[in-house]
Every structure is written in C-alpha cells, then in structure tokens.
Amino acid sequence: MRRLGVLFVVLCGSMLLTGCGGDSDSTGAAPSAVESGAPAAAPGFRIQQAPAREQAPAPDNGPQVTDRKEVVTGSVDLTAADPIAAAQTLADRVIRLDGRIDQRTENPGTEDNDPHANLVIRIPAGETDAFIEGLGEVGEVTEISTNRDDVTLQWQDLDARITALRASADRLRDLMARAANTADLIAAEEALADRQAELDSLTGQRRYLDDQITLSTLTIDIGTTAEKKGDTGPANFWDGVIDGWNSLIDWLKNAVVFAGQALPWLGFLAVLGAIVAAVFRIFRGRRNKPRTASAVAPRPESARAETPTAAPADEPGIPAVSAEEPGAVADTKSGSADKPGGSAGD
Numbered sequence: 001m002r003r004l005g006v007l008f009v010v011l012c013g014s015m016l017l018t019g020c021g022g023d024s025d026s027t028g029a030a031p032s033a034v035e036s037g038a039p040a041a042a043p044g045f046r047i048q049q050a051p052a053r054e055q056a057p058a059p060d061n062g063p064q065v066t067d068r069k070e071v072v073t074g075s076v077d078l079t080a081a082d083p084i085a086a087a088q089t090l091a092d093r094v095i096r097l098d099g100r101i102d103q104r105t106e107n108p109g110t111e112d113n114d115p116h117a118n119l120v121i122r123i124p125a126g127e128t129d130a131f132i133e134g135l136g137e138v139g140e141v142t143e144i145s146t147n148r149d150d151v152t153l154q155w156q157d158l159d160a161r162i163t164a165l166r167a168s169a170d171r172l173r174d175l176m177a178r179a180a181n182t183a184d185l186i187a188a189e190e191a192l193a194d195r196q197a198e199l200d201s202l203t204g205q206r207r208y209l210d211d212q213i214t215l216s217t218l219t220i221d222i223g224t225t226a227e228k229k230g231d232t233g234p235a236n237f238w239d240g241v242i243d244g245w246n247s248l249i250d251w252l253k254n255a256v257v258f259a260g261q262a263l264p265w266l267g268f269l270a271v272l273g274a275i276v277a278a279v280f281r282i283f284r285g286r287r288n289k290p291r292t293a294s295a296v297a298p299r300p301e302s303a304r305a306e307t308p309t310a311a312p313a314d315e316p317g318i319p320a321v322s323a324e325e326p327g328a329v330a331d332t333k334s335g336s337a338d339k340p341g342g343s344a345g346d
Helices: 002-036 062-066 084-097 125-138 152-177 182-214 237-296 301-305 326-346
Strands: 068-080 100-107 116-124 141-149 215-224
Touching: 068 084, 068 125, 068 182, 084 100, 084 116, 084 125, 116 125, 125 141, 125 215, 152 182, 152 301, 182 215
Parallel strands: 068 215
Antiparallel strands: 068 141, 100 116, 116 215
C-alpha cells in the first residue's frame, strides 16, 4: 500500500511538470505567431509555424521626389578668324558627344558682308558646362547665356496620369473579357478608346519632355574677327585713271540697268497719257458743239422787227425802206426813173 501511494505521488508530480512545460511552450510560441501574422493557437496546443516570408523591400520613392528634372537652354556668341571652319569643329565635337545638330547656317562672306555661321545644337545635359568651357579653344567667347528650367512637377504629373490611365485601360480590358452582353461590350470599348487616346497624348508629351531634359539646347553664333580694310584712294595718277575708268564703267552699267527698269514704266505712262488725251478731246468736243449751233442758228422774227430802218431819202417822193429789203429800194429807184419819162411823154 505504501508503495502504491509513493507511485501515485510520483505520477502526479510528473504530470504536473509536463503540463507546466507545455504551457510555457505554448505561451512562448503565441507571441511569435502573432508577430509573424500567423493565427494564434488554442491554449495547450502547439502549432507548426510556417517559414517566415522575406519581406519585399519598400519602394524607394526618394529619387522620384528629390531627382530634379531640368531643361537646359543657352546661347553663346563666338568670334573666330574663320567662322566656317570653327562651325565644322563644333559640329564634330557634337557628334562625338552623341548629340545632334538641329540647325546650321553658314555664310562664306562677300565684299560687303563678313563670314558668319550659326548653329543650334543638342548635347547631353550633363556635358553642357564642359562643352561651353571648351569653346575657348575654337574662338573667343564674347557672351554666354544659360537657363535651367525646373520641370519636375510637370514630369511627375504626366507620369502619374499615364500610370492611372494604364491601370484604367487594363480594368476596361478585363470588363470587356467578362462582358455578358453586347451593350456592356460596346460601352467598355468606347471607354477604352477614350482612355487610349488620352494615354497616347500624354505619352507623347512625356516623351518630348524627356528629350528636352536629356539633351540641352545651345544656340552658337560665330562671327569673324578680321577687320575690313578701309577704302583708301588711288596711290598715283595711273591708279586714279584706272579708278575713274572703273567708276565710269560702273555708272554705265547702272545707267543701262536703270534704262531697262524704266522702259516698261515709260511704255505704261505713254499709253496712259494717250488715253487721258483722247478722253480730254472727246469731252472738249462735246462742250464746243452747243456753242457752234447757237452761233449758226437763224435770228427769230422778233429780232428782225427790232432791226433799225434805213435813213429817209433826200429826194422827195421816194418812200423810206428798210435796209434789209434791197428789192424794195430797187423798185423805188426804177419807179422814180420812169417818172420823168412818163411826164415827158405826157
């Protein structure tokens, strides 16, 4: 009996010790399970923990905020003994830097104009300062002007809108794949077309902005340092004769050119003068016709009545007649001539 009691006590002690160990293990495992995101186990039971997953690194948003997006532009005035050769040297340097030449203008020069060259180049933005410093090896730099325009916010706005439109387009494609009827499919296609058009426009804007950021734009104007010789007169008599002859030839050439230019104008003025003269003659002839008609027209009867009569005859018995009636005067004279004869006959 005594042995059974001792055995019972030993068994109870061992069971008590086993239970305490299990509780400590379960309580120790629970916090780790909670910390790792696994479900908590019931008291008194152990759970087998899955191997901890490696946490993905958090996205590094620092460069998107701190990385500045700048558009670099500038202009440089340069003088060189040979502007054309200097322009070629600069063009070779641009090609070596993997840049490009957007515009190139060269004027070899004439007697009246100096040689001149102009370049509009695009070079990597990081090489801009070094390239400008190296211009002193080509010629004398007289003026430099650079500008850095910060377009970080503009670029980030375009990037965010492009990302949102791409996600929206993907969702619309999923809706099109799961469309249950034709109406839903057509509506999804129309919405997708609008999203895609806007996405293409924004993508083009960002591509252009990236090109402006990647490559800086420089306008280089190259002039000449050679001074034009002053116009000195002839050194001796013979040089004076030659100079006078050349000036005469130049004057004759200019006179011939002027005559050729004036000939069409002279013909035009001659035709215009003939037209004006003809119009003037016609107008003058129409004004003179009424005057001529009034001068030739017969006098009216009232004018005749007012005509003064001739003076009375000196001889008695001869009636007075008008000066406008010569026939009456003749008859009177003939009658008077017949009177003496008649009386004589009587």
